[in-house]
Amino acid sequence: MHNSDPAASASPAEYGALPESPDTDPGSTDATDESTSTSVDPQWVADAIRDLEDNLQEVRAQQDAEIRQAAQDLQLAPGAQFGPPDSFDHLEQQIQDLRSGHILTDDSGEPEDPLLYEYEDGFFGSLMAIDWRCGWVSTGVNQVNAGDDAGVAETVEILRGFTETTYADSWENFQDAIDHHIDPLLEGDLSGPEEFLRATCPPETIVD
Numbered sequence: 001m002h003n004s005d006p007a008a009s010a011s012p013a014e015y016g017a018l019p020e021s022p023d024t025d026p027g028s029t030d031a032t033d034e035s036t037s038t039s040v041d042p043q044w045v046a047d048a049i050r051d052l053e054d055n056l057q058e059v060r061a062q063q064d065a066e067i068r069q070a071a072q073d074l075q076l077a078p079g080a081q082f083g084p085p086d087s088f089d090h091l092e093q094q095i096q097d098l099r100s101g102h103i104l105t106d107d108s109g110e111p112e113d114p115l116l117y118e119y120e121d122g123f124f125g126s127l128m129a130i131d132w133r134c135g136w137v138s139t140g141v142n143q144v145n146a147g148d149d150a151g152v153a154e155t156v157e158i159l160r161g162f163t164e165t166t167y168a169d170s171w172e173n174f175q176d177a178i179d180h181h182i183d184p185l186l187e188g189d190l191s192g193p194e195e196f197l198r199a200t201c202p203p204e205t206i207v208d
Contacts, residue, residue, distance in 0.1 A: 055116045070128035080135025083202040126170040134201035140185040
């Protein structure tokens with residue numbers, strides 16, 4: 001899976017408070033000093049690790065549940081697969097750093113709070129829906145290239161039917177997608193569909 005296109009977003013929460021931007025890089029910080037666990041309260045370190053582990057467990061459970069549901073709801077195009085799930089390396093790395101004594105401090109010498117993440121309901125399902133669309137759009141491209149007009153019409157009908165699902169709620173205006181890279185298939189115009197596939201779709205989601 002990937003983080004392009006859906007309106008749903010991940011919001012990193014810095015120890016209970018939402019940061020100003022949802023695009024915070026968990027690998028970056030404004031801290032200028034580096035400390036070790038010997039100069040930081042061991043209880044603070046233990047609490048921070050516990051909170052990160054709880055957060056990791058929560059987001060994994062959310063992702064697993066939404067993946068299972070989407071796999072039931074969205075029938076993939078023959079030959080397509082869903083993309084790989086998020087490994088949440090940004091949380092794993094923070095836990096590893098704390099356990100190894102790699103603790104960043106601010107200008108006053110206080111340890112920087114770890115970044116905890118919250119994901120909107122349906123976020124991971126939205127990523128699955130993109131993978132689903134990748135499979136069907138690539139199928140339509142192949143059908144256009146093969147001169148299979150009946151197949152193209154059926155594929156476009158399937159893609160248009162996405163608007164009847166709850167997953168479409170993650171897009172403010174799915175009609176833009178229909179106009180850009182779905183309906184053009186009917187005219188044999190592959191510029192929009194191929195641009196969508198190049199910019200958005202992991203290899204395993206594309207039907208060769």
